[in-house]
Amino acid sequence: xxxxxxxxxxxxxxxxxxxxxxxxxxxxxxxxxxxxxxxxxxxxxxxxxxxxxxxxxxxxxxxxxxxxxxxxxxxxxxxxxxxxxxxxxxxxxxxxxxxxxxxxxxxxxxxxxxxxxxxxxxxxxxxxxxxxxxxx
Amino acid sequence: xxxxxxxxxxxxxxxxxxxxxxxxxxxxxxxxxxxxxxxxxxxxxxxxxxxxxxxxxxxxxxxxxxxxxxxxxxxxxxxxxxxxxxxxxxxxxxxxxxxxxxxxxxxxxxxxxxxxxxxxxxxxxxxxxxxxxxxxxxxxxxxxxxxxxxxxxxxxxxxxxxxxxxxxxxxxxxxxxxxxxxxxxxxxxxxxxxxxxxxxxxxxxxxxxxxxxxxxxxxxxxxxxxxxxxxxxxxxxxxxxxxxxxxxxxxxxxxxxxxxxxxxxxxxxxxxxxxxxxxxxxxxxxxxxxxxxxxxxxxxxxxxxxxxxxxxxxxxxxxxxxxxxxxxxxxxxxxxxxxxxxxxxxxxxxxxxxxxxxxxxxxxxxxxxxxxxxxxxxxxxxxxxxxxxxxxxxxxxxxxxxxxxxxxxxxxxxxxxxxxxxxxxxxxxxxxxxxxxxxxxxxxxxxxxxxxxxxxxxxxxxxxxxxxxxxxxxxxxxxxxxxxxxxxxxxxxxxxxxxxxxxxxxxxxxxxxxxxxxxxxxxxx
Numbered sequence: 001x002x003x004x005x006x007x008x009x010x011x012x013x014x015x016x017x018x019x020x021x022x023x024x025x026x027x028x029x030x031x032x033x034x035x036x037x038x039x040x041x042x043x044x045x046x047x048x049x050x051x052x053x054x055x056x057x058x059x060x061x062x063x064x065x066x067x068x069x070x071x072x073x074x075x076x077x078x079x080x081x082x083x084x085x086x087x088x089x090x091x092x093x094x095x096x097x098x099x100x101x102x103x104x105x106x107x108x109x110x111x112x113x114x115x116x117x118x119x120x121x122x123x124x125x126x127x128x129x130x131x132x133x134x135x136x
Numbered sequence: 137x138x139x140x141x142x143x144x145x146x147x148x149x150x151x152x153x154x155x156x157x158x159x160x161x162x163x164x165x166x167x168x169x170x171x172x173x174x175x176x177x178x179x180x181x182x183x184x185x186x187x188x189x190x191x192x193x194x195x196x197x198x199x200x201x202x203x204x205x206x207x208x209x210x211x212x213x214x215x216x217x218x219x220x221x222x223x224x225x226x227x228x229x230x231x232x233x234x235x236x237x238x239x240x241x242x243x244x245x246x247x248x249x250x251x252x253x254x255x256x257x258x259x260x261x262x263x264x265x266x267x268x269x270x271x272x273x274x275x276x277x278x279x280x281x282x283x284x285x286x287x288x289x290x291x292x293x294x295x296x297x298x299x300x301x302x303x304x305x306x307x308x309x310x311x312x313x314x315x316x317x318x319x320x321x322x323x324x325x326x327x328x329x330x331x332x333x334x335x336x337x338x339x340x341x342x343x344x345x346x347x348x349x350x351x352x353x354x355x356x357x358x359x360x361x362x363x364x365x366x367x368x369x370x371x372x373x374x375x376x377x378x379x380x381x382x383x384x385x386x387x388x389x390x391x392x393x394x395x396x397x398x399x400x401x402x403x404x405x406x407x408x409x410x411x412x413x414x415x416x417x418x419x420x421x422x423x424x425x426x427x428x429x430x431x432x433x434x435x436x437x438x439x440x441x442x443x444x445x446x447x448x449x450x451x452x453x454x455x456x457x458x459x460x461x462x463x464x465x466x467x468x469x470x471x472x473x474x475x476x477x478x479x480x481x482x483x484x485x486x487x488x489x490x491x492x493x494x495x496x497x498x499x500x501x502x503x504x505x506x507x508x509x510x511x512x513x514x515x516x517x518x519x520x521x522x523x524x525x526x527x528x529x530x531x532x533x534x535x536x537x538x539x540x541x542x543x544x545x546x547x548x549x550x551x552x553x554x555x556x557x558x559x560x561x562x563x564x565x566x567x568x569x570x571x572x573x574x575x576x577x578x579x580x581x582x583x584x585x586x587x588x589x590x591x592x593x594x595x596x597x598x599x600x601x602x603x604x605x606x607x608x609x610x611x612x613x614x615x616x617x618x619x620x621x622x623x624x625x626x627x628x629x630x631x632x633x634x635x636x637x638x639x640x641x642x643x644x645x646x647x648x649x650x651x652x653x654x655x656x657x658x659x660x661x
Binding site for chain 2: 010012016019058087088108110111112113115
């Protein structure tokens with residue numbers, strides 16, 4: 001895994017995420033977009049696609065749910081594995097995103113070390129099959 | 137010759153009749169005395185008869201009685217003459233009386249024969265008696281009827297008064313409208329509803345219509361016409377303006393009575409102004425409540441998400457800083473205070489959100505085995521139980537009707553409290569027991585149910601002064617310094633709310649440095 005994309009409108013979380021990724025794998029390329037629409041437009045014209053997308057749910061313009069729906073319509077992009085990284089603990093949100101094709105659901109931890117641990121676990125997963133992964 | 141006859145009428149030129157008796161004194165006096173007595177008796181009879189006839193004007197056979205009296209009277213004259221003739225023979229006069237007697241007796245006999253069928257048809261005294269008795273019975277019956285009528289009239293008067301009072305009390309008035317004669321009557325209270333004294337004016341249809349609000353008048357007239365055609369009353373609320381110009385709301389209803397020649401409409405109108413005003417007020421209040429509820433929901437969302445977010449950041453970045461650099465002890469202490477304070481605030485927000493989420497309306501009750509519920513709570517509190525080496529005992533807890541998640545939170549909060557407020561150096565020991573009690577045996581205003589499960593949670597913690605026994609269930613009430621014991625002041629408020637949701641109630645008892653007892657009453661299944 002060489003390249004990942006984080007779609008999140010919260011700049012603090014973007015920063016934390018980047019720092020965490022750097023501490024896990026300094027060679028990993030980490031792109032960020034602040035909402036689903038910007039991310040989708042960028043992905044449509046990019047030459048090198050990310051290996052994994054981390055997606056927030058509550059965002060302006062295009063939220064996480066709509067992004068999941070839209071990207072499935074794009075032949076070039078629909079195979080990229082997407083996981084949810086959100087502040088929500090809502091089980092309904094988890095069920096819905098799973099239905100829309102998300103691979104995992106991670107609630108943002110309030111401890112940096114825990115975040116690093118979870119991300120390490122996620123980055124080691126092989127997403128080539130259709131499995132859903134529950135992150136504990 | 138007639139004059140000659142009357143002249144000689146009183147002559148006594150014959151032989152006295154005594155000669156025929158040879159003047160035998162016995163015969164002479166016997167005849168004289170008996171004749172006199174007969175004459176006396178015969179004289180008495182006609183006078184008595186005439187007296188009866190005079191007094192009893194209703195007698196049917198008066199002419200006969202009069203004739204009979206005349207006949208007896210003339211008979212008495214002949215007997216008097218018999219006595220006189222013994223010594224003084226006035227046979228001419230005697231003969232004259234006998235002629236009169238013959239005429240009277242013939243007349244009487246003739247009349248008697250003539251009217252005898254009528255006399256025979258007169259009922260005898262037995263029949264009279266019977267008729268009399270029947271008459272008496274009829275009179276008694278009539279008197280009874282009269283009494284009944286009087287009683288009924290009295291009852292009607294009472295009912296009428298009751299109706300009048302009821303009209304005032306229930307704010308309605310009534311009217312009776314004879315549709316054939318056009319005659320209209322208002323009840324007293326209908327006048328009052330219009331703002332007038334009872335019977336202050338002559339009620340007419342036009343007058344009635346003049347009170348109706350101009351905007352509603354057409355509709356009321358239309359309804360009236362429809363009623364006339366179909367015979368069915370159209371019940372509609374409408375407004376009217378009373379004497380003082382105040383707009384009032386009426387609801388009318390009624391029914392028809394009588395036949396086609398005498399159709400009568402009995403109508404009632406009720407003043408529903410207050411009902412309508414109350415309904416309006418309720419509507420406004422409901423709207424306000426809905427708004428408040430919506431605001432509360434959005435507050436809930438904010439509390440569960442937006443309010444926690446900045447705190448999470450404070451915590452994450454504070455820890456990040458602490459891990460990276462080499463700070464002095466003082467700086468470390470300050471940062472640790474920042475993270476503790478933000479953790480505390482996060483717990484507060486979560487508790488507050490939990491408190492506001494505990495709602496009865498949105499959930500469905502099910503059978504909950506409290507043994508399972510307590511076991512779950514124990515699992516939830518595993519870390520602090522192990523840390524404080526707490527002992528939790530429970531057995532034979534009942535199954536109650538309720539919400540599993542809320543009941544779990546109830547026991548978690550209570551056990552958590554018991555562990556949290558344990559005495560330094562003493563291992564927390566919590567005992568949960570259950571029994572059953574009849575509602576009437578509990579001295580508590582909320583004990584309205586028939587039978588309750590009593591669940592006691594007894595601990596050996598720091599306890600509390602009994603004067604705080606009710607206060608501790610109020611939200612944000614804390615009995616201890618924050619640094620002494622952690623706690624948000626919401627835990628027991630949540631407990632109370634959950635128990636109330638389950639139609640029960642909770643009481644607390646404490647003894648300083650000995651322990652606390654929380655007693656929960658929840659209705660049995």
